[in-house]
Amino acid sequence: MTLLHTTRVRRRRLGVAAAAAGLLATLLTAGPAAATPDPGDKAAHKEISSGQAAQDRSAMASGEIPGVDEIVHSDNIEHLTNVPKDALKGTNTDIAFQGKYAYSGNYDGFRIFDISNPKAPKTVAQVLCPGSQNDISVSGDLLFLSTDSSRSDNSCNSTTQPATEKSSWEGMKIFDISDKRNPKYIAAVETACGSHTHTLVPERRDVYIYVSSYSPSAAFPDCQPPHDGISVIKVPRKAPQQARIVNFPVLFPGEGPDGGGNPGSPTNPGVSKTTGCHDITVLPSKDLAAGACMGDGILFSIKDPERPKVIDRVQDNVNFAFWHSATFNQDADKVVFTDELGGGGAATCNEEIGPNRGADGVYDLVGRGDKRKLVFRSYFKIDRHQADAEVCVAHNGSIIPVKGRDIMVQAWYQGGISVWDFTNSSRPKEIAFFERGPVTLDQVTTAGPWSAYYYNGYIYSNDIAKGLDVLKLNDRRTDPAKRVRLHELNVQTQPDYFDRD
Template structure:
């Protein structure tokens, strides 16, 4: 979530993403260790998530303040010098991508985009509606077919379907586990009613006249309370559709059973609450899947949960195998110390014995601090937030926590270095996590010994607030390796707070010693460990 309204502590939606205004620089030079900045691609946009297949990287982008959005495709056969192949205009927030190669020739020819903003129509080129809750508007998942001619890849890109989903699609997770039997991909859609939508939220959920709603007779819950599942047949992506099953989300053991935006003083001290937001949510923001063990770890705003994934590819959300909660919002029963503003994302280690939880802060600073309003189960207080936590998957026991601002604090009053999006380095003999920290830059954390975390590499670009590092996502992708010299490519997106000075897709050379054998992958979709 991004904060751009002065009267509301700059609160609005980006990534749930809470992002404060530009900060005064406290660092006069880039801070880095075992990471080298090699490439940037400025594009005056908020650059969101990335996906990779073969020699190509796909990065979504958009702006909040104007109708700008789409995705870019880069040739990364030489990671030190990517080439822009295509800049495809298709407005919509957030434009997080998923890609797939249907023909097995190493070139992705299927792309999905998550759209979390009410549009006047599903097609690319449709304008944004004046109101998020426009009763005839569309939001959800767009489906594209792309040419995969090795001589001229992506020469044609055609939108073939658009699947409407309640509350839009804030993030999407690919589940390929049943592909051999069904020749269909499943996509888990995470979203929540921060704002109203055509069939989302406290005021709009009774609407049954939306032309894009596949089940108009069943009004959605004002709290949302589900994830949605989209099925994409590989032999006919134009037949993509939402499955009728909607796995239900709940918060077992939580004192009020909801994520109450005002509990975290989201709109700022002294400001009306909930302000422009819906009162509360029961919903997930991100879901990571570990395909080999058929498990999903879900960051569901109020709690983190681990689920088994059934033989049909549907997560068993009714029976979590692990529930992670913080001490403050749980009233003292939680297994994670301190306060968590928003369970934003999750990640497994390679063996699926440890799970990482990311808290996206609603506060400000580096490290961020959040003012919590009093509730019957906890007093008002100010808490350090924006940290990541590691839990034992078998027992749920808390193992450790990390906040980049504890190592490299920024005293500027509006600095902001909350944890956000990252990925484990797959297929190696150590457990390494690459992560983006907004104005705190990008780092690599060794959690092979999860009670003894070690930050082994980082890069924080100098500059006044987001004129320096401004990173949304950071991922290790070892499809193409560097043509000269050692190192693992790490790709990041930049431009969240200050899109006019966005660096776009950023590439770092990252030196990781003693990583062991393996680690070469030929594709990477965020949140899918396959």
């Protein structure tokens, strides 16, 4: 069935939330100490005016926006289940997949689900290990976790500690997940400015990790400016305890204390100064990577994974505030960059902001080899305006593997989940959606899907506040993807869906 396009009331169809049953919760800790959750990325709790609240209530009464916590979706989306948060109460973040398991990051640690029955995921283990964001990925028997908050040490019992203290720790943690019910913390690597996100480049004998981090300060002993590159970690599969930093490639060479990245405001008003990268996506089958780096978008070659080389760089100083993430299409001739306008703490999906700011940017890749260039084609943004109380922002998504089409599912915080087609890179269009109404109308609140990914026939979404959602997409345009099966998926390490060994 296709997405309805008549009136806003008809476009939003009430769905029914289902609670998952049979949960096996095992809270694993590194010791008896209780941990204090770290705050989310600029988590918003801003009071809104009575006038704004009244406008939202009026829109809710007319059916223009859903009611508080009301689930609405297009006809071609089926909401199979929701698994609420359990022992880990912090902000839910990214998801990784392996076989019948999904690995859910959370500011308090991570949770492992058995998703062999997508309608009823079962909790296999919950690991308490605070350290925002706990960006997560897996490879073989290893699980990798980012720590981007200044901690007293590298243990799972650490406490928050100022980054101005030399003894503070941030970086990568490594776990052995050969026993899914009992993950073991086995190694840690400290990295400059911590690890906001990370991306795997999995080789047969080793795993390389590209660590993205930013916001240096002269007052931070372990995060000094200019911080104009990424940390590259090498992890030997047979001896992960020997993991170490092997390079810090400079991506934005330049004179001065801030390197050569986008200078941001006041030179470019409203644009983030580039002091590192937020997220990197690699396409190992094509030896390519795309970096979303605050005020810059970059394309680089990873033929030598220890020494990535920038081959093109673009800026959008009119409509892009913060380059957040990147996604290649399957043919590696397009890249979608997202803009995290408002830093994940503002209501940006409204008429005031408009369709071009806080949107995705669709770029064509033109040329060959190291001569390739990123050429802008269009913006895409959900057109379902959200309440003034709803934090809405372009966030993490993945390709839905359909030969001959470029289709993506994407999280938009309280804007929900959008499935959109950018086969024509100049005319992208939404083909399905799922969302909940506002958490409250009293204040601007950070909630909604952080990540929404397609894996082996289903969409899995990690909702910041509500837990894990599982959706089924029934549409002739995406049905061929149901036949594609992967053994492992870290979305920022994009697979070649149709040309695998």
